[in-house]
Amino acid sequence: VFDYKTGSIPSKSAIGTGEALQLPLYLMALEAGRAGAAVGGGAYLGLSTKTRSGVVRAGSEEPLGSERREYRVLDDEDAGRLFEAVREVAMSAVEGVRSGIIEPRPERSCPSWCELGPVCRARRGGHRW
Known part of the structure; x- marks a missing residue:
């Protein structure tokens, strides 16, 4: 999954934090729609900066070649922790909106x-x- 950005892009360490939820949410939605399939990974691509940062599952990083350093490689356990953290942040935001707390x-x-x-x-x- 590639998410093209015209401005700056989040660092690979920020992916999955409150600062950069979009990409992991896309990956989670894609996995949910493809029962039993694990998505290889994704990246933010900066169009003006010509930079990238992303996450990739262990075993799927070979096609990245020298660009691998721009990605955080996740084993299944790391991916599970990342997706769970993203789910918690997203659900907290949803609950806040539902209760009128949008601070x-x-x-x-x-x-x-x-x-x-x-x-x-x-x-x-x-x-x-």
């Missing part, structure tokens, strides 16, 4: 130059907008 939880502070303050609830300078 942003940015990993980093909001930059001072950001123009979205009027519509953003992130903290900036110790205050919520």
Whole structure:
């Protein structure tokens, strides 16, 4: 699975965290739709940066050649842990939306130059907008 991005891409270590759920969710959906089949892996591909990062199951990395270093290789146990962590984060977000709790939880502070303050609830300078 390839997810093409026009801007920056998440690092391979960020895949599966709250910062980069999209790719693992695609992989999980594909596996769910193909009973008994394990998906080989996937990557974010940066169109403007010409970079990539991804995850691949052990045994499926050979076709990657020298690009293998851009991927996190997962054995079945690692893949299971990754997918379970992603499932928990996604379900927590769903439960929050259902209960009306949609508070942003940015990993980093909001930059001072950001123009979205009027519509953003992130903290900036110790205050919520």
